[in-house]
Amino acid sequence: MQIELIDTFLDLCETKSFNQTAERLSVTQSTVSGRIKSLERVVGVRLFRRSRSGTALTIQGLRFEPHARSIRHDWVTALNATRDTAIAGVTIRMGLQHDLLGIEIKQLIGRMRDVLPDTAFLLEADYSSQICADLISGKQDIAVLYSPIIQPDLYFETLGEVRYVMVSTQGNALAEISKQTYILANYSASFAHAHAALLPDFTHVSLSIGQNAAMVDLLTSLSGAAYVLEHSAKALVASGACHLVQDAPPILQSVFVGLNVRNRHRTAYRKLTKALHEQYAATTSARSRDR
Incomplete structure (x- = not known):
């Protein structure tokens, strides 16, 4: 297997954009597409899913990463x-x-x-x-x-320690947060334990994410609320994408x-x-x- 296929795959995992990966690797977009298709032929499964909303890893892609x-x-x-x-x-x-x-x-x-x-x-x-x-x-x-x-x-x-805080597209108070659109963060076992103790009503939800960058992507593409790293929260609030949930306890x-x-x-x-x-x-x- 050519190592360029692996490098291209991993870069695309990060950028989620064929155009951006092409720019970063100084190749054409068709070269990136060709490398990904070649890698998918080698492993025998589809690794990425492309749609109007962007590029995302398939389940098989997540397992391969x-x-x-x-x-x-x-x-x-x-x-x-x-x-x-x-x-x-x-x-x-x-x-x-x-x-x-x-x-x-x-x-x-x-x-x-x-x-x-x-x-x-x-x-x-x-x-x-x-x-x-x-x-x-x-x-x-x-x-x-x-x-x-x-x-x-x-x-x-x-x-x-690092600090996680809750942000939301819906409002700046816990009373305004919908459990149906809440995204449960699962960054570590200790984080999950602290979250369950502090917010037991928001523990059993339909969607959970284990990475801060993925959580930020979800919050900017979907409506909802979740815990993100403090510096990510500041960026989301500054951009107008989210509000800081003022009465949600921070999690260290x-x-x-x-x-x-x-x-x-x-x-x-x-x-x-x-x-x-x-x-x-x-x-x-x-x-x-x-x-």
Whole structure:
């Protein structure tokens, strides 16, 4: 299989636009369409659904996405192993919770480069369960995630918190929120537990989403209400797409760093862990000042 097919698939998963993916990859739209059709012939299923409202993954596409990320990860790792990268041959593979990609990612990368200037970083976004599995298997060296899975070979520390708030297209009070159009966020087990305790009447609904970016897309294309990350809520309110639900309680989500216990006391990982503590402590502090 050509790796360009996987790269195109993963880019389209992010942009949800054949035109935008073509621009980002510096190819024509017909090339993007051809690559996706070729990949669909290889896997034997349809991966994307196109309609007037845009491009979306099919059920089979959703199932294929994490495996595609693994294929690309293994390919890049294989290339790094066979090439002189001029960065002392050191690459640290870092897993990152999907929702954290949009939070001060530029500052995060800057901190990592400051403490380990001679290191190449390979970042992969995923969900906590897959990230922990990759830490155990050795596919990831270190990770920032929501839900640690306790294993003898893994070590975790708490870094800080991120804040989710409720927004709605219907009004700015809970009394105006319809349960029929409420979208239940399922960002982590701890988030779900907190949500059920705070808002038991909004727990049993017909639609649930486990990713902040997907939730934002739904809120901008459908009417309803849901919890999103605070910075996403500010953008939705500023654009006029949503109102902040003033009396809905915020939900705090803890953020953890995880790594294999064999790396816990190694100098590079100690430096990186310290930088991550500083990053998410600063994020938590900035959030508190904004309130």
